[in-house]
Amino acid sequence: MSVKEVRTRRPLADSTAVHDQVYDSIRQALITGKIAPGVGVSLRSLAAELGVSPMPVRDAVRRLVAERALAINPANKRLSVPSLTAERLEQLELARRWIEPELAARAAPRADEALVRRLKAIDLDLEEALRVGDVDGYMVANHAFHFAIYERAGAEVLLAMAGGLWLQIGPFMRVVFGRVGTGSLPADRHAEAMDALKARDAEGARRAIAADLSEGMDKMRAAVEAGAGLTAAPAGQTVITM
């Protein structure tokens, strides 16, 4: 419902091209884990669900495939969220544990009062989501918290790499946290990170984010080793809204 009504022709300079909106929709769905890993969706079905023609969906999907957030079965040509093997998880963890603390360390000297205040607000949302068991809200808030920091680093290339990594593990974070029931561990690490940022302590921020990641990835690794996350499907239906 209310997917899109009239949609007059978009002007050229308008940044909200349809394929960008579609991209953002799918990306958000991936980060928050709304798209179940393993299910094969088709281009036309996605287009129908979003109320647009297949063309902009094709464009958006190409971007996501290039970012390895989606995979195309070479035989079927059907697209799905690539399943997370132990090897993939190991590499993603390694990359995240290198790049994200680095971004945090670079952000620390550039942190200001406004950033800390925004982080505090996000963290309140996050704890609220944890308290009421809102997995969706937790995923959104956690992503927002980390990338509010990372964007502050002013490191475009590294930021894009970090974004790509989140896109690849997002669906599985959802699976894991959905199972574990949003164990309330990570909040304290966030407090440490905020303290370090407030003090402009680069190494402290690096350690705090590294610890936060380690805890989260430990849970994911445990889940995957238990055979859970490989091809699991959490809720079922793919809910994408623009």
Added chain:
Amino acid sequence: MSVKEVRTRRPLADSTAVHDQVYDSIRQALITGKIAPGVGVSLRSLAAELGVSPMPVRDAVRRLVAERALAINPANKRLSVPSLTAERLEQLELARRWIEPELAARAAPRADEALVRRLKAIDLDLEEALRVGDVDGYMVANHAFHFAIYERAGAEVLLAMAGGLWLQIGPFMRVVFGRVGTGSLPADRHAEAMDALKARDAEGARRAIAADLSEGMDKMRAAVEAGAGLTAAPAGQTVITM
């Protein structure tokens, strides 16, 4: 000339879809530095040059933009190779110096006789290219040498990240080596790397690749700091062939 003749309709399961061929063409042109940074090309002109309709070019370009190998001017919407600023170079160097030695170290235990032989052959081509001043051949051989090693690591995620990084600096490596005149430094590091791989010495391979990268990036940094590579255009025309 001889871009494409009849081109009967490709079957669905055929891996050589037109947009993939276009992607490979542009990618190769970027890695070898055949596309000059800063020049704005249009979708239709690219399509005409390749002898295909604009549609598969659109697909290929989307992938490359997602990989940050091409950039779209938000106002013009014309696409170009993103110019290399000092900040971008610093981040790319950092990322490369982390990920590529890691891949080399992972490849070392899995190296075999065939790999070393292939590397030796590539290195001969490389030295030959250096000797006769064939910048193109040097770029191709250097890329082949590194990724013959990296592919052996069996680390799909990290390999893709490394490939993306090469795609981003490729055009500028060309500019720099075109200027410097292919100073013959890097060959010895390649010999070190091959020795380490033959001995299955992970840390030795890591050091050799790290040293190779350092030397290359030092040259690039010097060139960029001299104000050369920022928006420089080496030869001029974009030569893309399928």
Added chain:
DNA sequence: CGCGTGAAATTGCGATCACAATGCACGAAC
């Protein structure tokens, strides 16, 4: 009741068209 076998529906890819917006160039006014 199981299992091939047929046709019909669905799929991705590429071409072509329409359209709005921008770029560019030629010419007029001062």
Added chain:
DNA sequence: GTTCGTGCATTGTGATCGCAATTTCACGCG
């Protein structure tokens, strides 16, 4: 000679169509 406006060519985007290949499902034979 310089500058500004006006027209035309070109651009990216999205919709629609055609095609070949695959998938899906039902029906009938064993």
